Amino acid sequence: MxxxxxxxxxxxxxxxxxxxxxxxxxxxxxxxxxxxxxxxxxxxxxxxxxxxxxxxxxxxxxxxxxxxxxxxxxxxxxxxxxxxxxxxxxxxxxxVNRLFDLLFEIRDQYNETLLKKWALVFREIFELDNYSPIPVETEEEYKQVISRFPFHDAEIEKQDFPKKLPMSQSVPQIYTQVKEFIYASLKFSESLHRSSTEIDDMLRKSTNLLLTRTLSGCLQNLIKKPHIGLTELVQIIINTTHLEQACRYLEEFITNITNVSPETVHTTRLYGLSTFKDARHAAEGEIYTKLNQKIDEFIQLADYEWGMAESDGRASGYLMDLINFLRSTFQVFTHLPGKVAQTACMSACKHLSTSLMQMLLDTELKQISMGAIQQFNLDVIQCECDDCIQSPAKCWQISTDMLKSISHFGK
Incomplete structure (x- = not known):
């Protein structure tokens, strides 16, 4: 022995x-x-x-x-x-019943090894993505994409070729890999002498782990990477929206494999919706943070001569550069859901307003000439009047408190 x-x-x-x-x-x-x-x-x-x-x-x-x-x-x-x-x-x-009980323990170990393997797969997909809408030149290319990912948009379908699909290339790749994971998980359930309902439950639970732990972790890490900028974050929000909408097709995919109706009382639901919502909220928060950081970089370039005799007669160079940056950034935001775009604009405006106010109230600033006040006032007026900032969300409004403060300084 x-x-x-x-x-x-x-x-x-x-x-x-x-x-x-x-x-x-x-x-x-x-x-x-x-x-x-x-x-x-x-x-x-x-x-x-x-x-x-x-x-x-x-x-x-x-x-x-x-x-x-x-x-x-x-x-x-x-x-x-x-x-x-x-x-x-x-x-x-x-x-041999105890051997089959052991197989259920080994199944958990098998799923863990699968999750580690797919974490590497997801990371590679995210690293290779260009975070740009998928270009399709021909009908053939379009059909190839939608054969891998359930995308339907009547307006886009009416457009002539070439055209672009809103998601980036990682979306169909991630969707395909989730299905591959389900197939891999299913392989362990074969020959275990278990009912279809039990196999269905195993598949759904392992897929939930993939979505809520592995894919969610990869998305959260991606969003925090230093090289992911505002444009990439906007695309990630769009991507997660489409992946969230595709979750019902993954439900159907498992149902077609196991022949267990999703209406069955004990059927486990997929938690992909929460995974993609959480990732989207994290990306939105990162957009607000990075946008404010970028505004801070421009503000640091401000070089007011607080003793200047008279203003330059036009807005400061740093402020015009900032407005140009916001113009291009807010143009990208037009692809976001309305509420997200509006919140981003409001966050940026509030942050700029507060930063300008703090500049005036700096304790190290001992005196300000009338020329400097006039120059500062020109910058504030430029912020108020710039249409490129007003138009995306109708939310550009420098606080009245600031204007009152400027007026007070000018007296």
């Missing part, structure tokens, strides 16, 4: 596991043959006791070995060998 506890190296290859199981099967097949071919040499009670003792050690060995394995393909091969091993010995009358 020493072979039952032989651990050295067998967890590294399929052949190692196969030899391990073959030796154990051979031993008990011989015991069963002796039991039926001889009289009194061994008894059924003896072989049952021997099997139960061996089974406990086998389960302990397999539990330990599977915990070492980080290759999902090898874990799947191990599962297939355990099923064959169990079915073979069951054919000789040995009870």
């Amino acid at each position: 020493g072979l039952i506890t032989l651990l050295r190296g067998i967890h590294e290859t399929v052949e190692g596991y196969r030899r391990y199981f073959n030796q154990i099967v051979g031993f008990f097949v011989v015991e069963d043959h002796i039991l039926h071919a001889t009289r009194g040499l061994v008894t059924r009670a003896f072989t049952d006791e021997l099997w139960n003792m061996a089974l406990s050690k086998i389960i302990a060995v397999l539990r330990t070995l599977s915990s070492y394995c980080d290759d999902p393909d090898l874990v799947l091969e191990l599962k297939n060998l355990i099923v064959i091993f169990a079915d073979t010995l069951q054919g000789y009358g040995f009870p």
Whole structure:
């Protein structure tokens, strides 16, 4: 029985596991043959006791070995060998229910290895994405994209080629990879002698882990990367909106595999909606933060001569550069949902208003000439009047408190 506890190296290859199981099967097949071919040499009670003792050690060995394995393909091969091993010995009358219980533990280990593998897949997809709408030159290219991702937009369908789809290339790739994960997860459930409802539940739970833990974590990390700018964040918001809308198709995909109606009382729902909503909210928050940081960079370039005799007669250069930046940025925001675009504009305007106010109220500023006040006033008026900032959300309005302060300083 020493072979039952032989651990050295067998967890590294399929052949190692196969030899391990073959030796154990051979031993008990011989015991069963002796039991039926001889009289009194061994008894059924003896072989049952021997099997139960061996089974406990086998389960302990397999539990330990599977915990070492980080290759999902090898874990799947191990599962297939355990099923064959169990079915073979069951054919000789040995009870094997505990082996199938063990497979449920190994299934969790298998799912963990899959999640780690798909985390690398998602990261690579995000790293290679250009975060630009997908260009389609021909009908053939359009059909190729929608064959991989369930996209339907009547207005875009009416447009002539070439045209652009709103999402970037990572969206169909992520959707395809989620389906591949479901297929990979399904492979472990085969031959486990479980009902369709149980298999459906397994698939949905593992897919939920993929969405809420693995994909969500990758999205959150992506949003926080320093090289992800405002344009990329806008595209991420658009992407997550389309992925969220596609979740119902993933529900249907699992239903078609298992033939279990989603209306079944105990059917687990997919939590992809919350994953993509959370990522979208994080991207929105990052937009507000980066926009304010960019405004701060322009404000730091302000170089007012607080003792100047008279104003330049036009808005300051740093402010015009800032307005040009906001013009191009707010143009990108037109692709965002209205509420997000409006909030971003309001956040930027409020931050600029506060920054200008703080400039005037700086404790190190001891005196200001009338010329400086006039120059500052020209900058504020430029902010109030610039149509490019007003138009996206009708929200550009420098606070009246600031104007009153400027008026007060000018007296």
